[in-house]
Amino acid sequence: MTARDTAFEEVAPGVYAVGHAVAEGKNAVLLGGRHALPVDAGTHASEGAAMADFVGNRGYEVSRFALTHGHGDHVLGSEAFAGCEVYAHAFTPRVMRRQIPAWTDRWDMSADEHRERLAWPTVTFTDELTLDLGELTVRMFPTPGHSEDGVSMYIPERRALIAGDSVTTGIVPAIGDGDSRVLQRSLYRLMTMEIDVLIPGHGPVMHGVTRVREWLGWLATYLANIRSNARDLSAASMPAEEIVSRIGFDEHVGDRLPADKHGMPRRHAATVEVIVREVLEEAEQL
Ligand SMILES: [Zn+2]
Numbered sequence: 001m002t003a004r005d006t007a008f009e010e011v012a013p014g015v016y017a018v019g020h021a022v023a024e025g026k027n028a029v030l031l032g033g034r035h036a037l038p039v040d041a042g043t044h045a046s047e048g049a050a051m052a053d054f055v056g057n058r059g060y061e062v063s064r065f066a067l068t069h070g071h072g073d074h075v076l077g078s079e080a081f082a083g084c085e086v087y088a089h090a091f092t093p094r095v096m097r098r099q100i101p102a103w104t105d106r107w108d109m110s111a112d113e114h115r116e117r118l119a120w121p122t123v124t125f126t127d128e129l130t131l132d133l134g135e136l137t138v139r140m141f142p143t144p145g146h147s148e149d150g151v152s153m154y155i156p157e158r159r160a161l162i163a164g165d166s167v168t169t170g171i172v173p174a175i176g177d178g179d180s181r182v183l184q185r186s187l188y189r190l191m192t193m194e195i196d197v198l199i200p201g202h203g204p205v206m207h208g209v210t211r212v213r214e215w216l217g218w219l220a221t222y223l224a225n226i227r228s229n230a231r232d233l234s235a236a237s238m239p240a241e242e243i244v245s246r247i248g249f250d251e252h253v254g255d256r257l258p259a260d261k262h263g264m265p266r267r268h269a270a271t272v273e274v275i276v277r278e279v280l281e282e283a284e285q286l
Contacts, residue, residue: 013158030136036055069092092149135157137155152186163190180223
């Protein structure tokens with residue numbers, strides 16, 4: 001095994017989780033007997049290229065690629081898949097257009113160059129799309145909320161789910177350009193499924209139907225509890241910043257996630273800020 005191969009972990013037969021550097025990020029590769037499907041490509045061209053090599057070295061054509069959503073740390077490394085059939089939600093192209101400048105600034109890359117080189121979606125869907133890879137089937141369906149274009153991919157033969165950032169196991173839920181109420185509904189939907197292997201957008205791969213369902217429940221409850229806390233405080237006419245500061249990390253995250261990793265308290269505060277904004281907007285509309 002080469003050093004580069006060590007980032008590829010076979011988590012179920014033909015289902016690989018591929019680590020990348022951003023907050024324990026996970027791409028995925030499916031080797032389905034007849035076709036391969038790499039999913040997401042990380043931030044750097046070298047990350048996508050390693051995935052394309054991995055697929056090619058195992059005798060598969062590099063002709064298909066899929067995106068869980070259009071955020072930079074999932075699409076910026078996709079150059080190796082330009083020219084492929086690229087599957088994504090119908091909103092992904094506009095999310096990509098919106099996100100690229102911020103990410104390329106952050107990583108000191110040229111936005112124009114990237115726009116040209118990236119693998120842009122060629123097959124988009126709003127409802128559901130099923131791909132037959134031979135021994136594996138991939139059912140893609142919307143799980144928005146982290147972003148408006150979020151999709152998850154379920155492989156029934158392995159009871160495996162590639163969730164993108166709709167599900168995180170190593171960081172608190174991030175709302176990004178989405179909506180916490182929508183994300184909560186997506187999490188409830190996923191809880192009805194039999195998921196034995198979960199590849200999250202960020203964090204460790206999780207095994208076991210009960211464990212996965214329990215975790216999805218915790219993520220949904222985290223969002224719901226913050227919202228009800230925010231509603232109570234806003235009813236007392238407290239200013240937004242004070243509400244945010246009162247919805248504490250210890251109370252809502254506790255020891256579920258490590259406080260000293262990935263700037264966790266800052267991530268919690270960012271999620272709280274979005275939810276407080278949603279709650280105050282709701283109150284204004286009443
Ligand atoms: Zn994202």
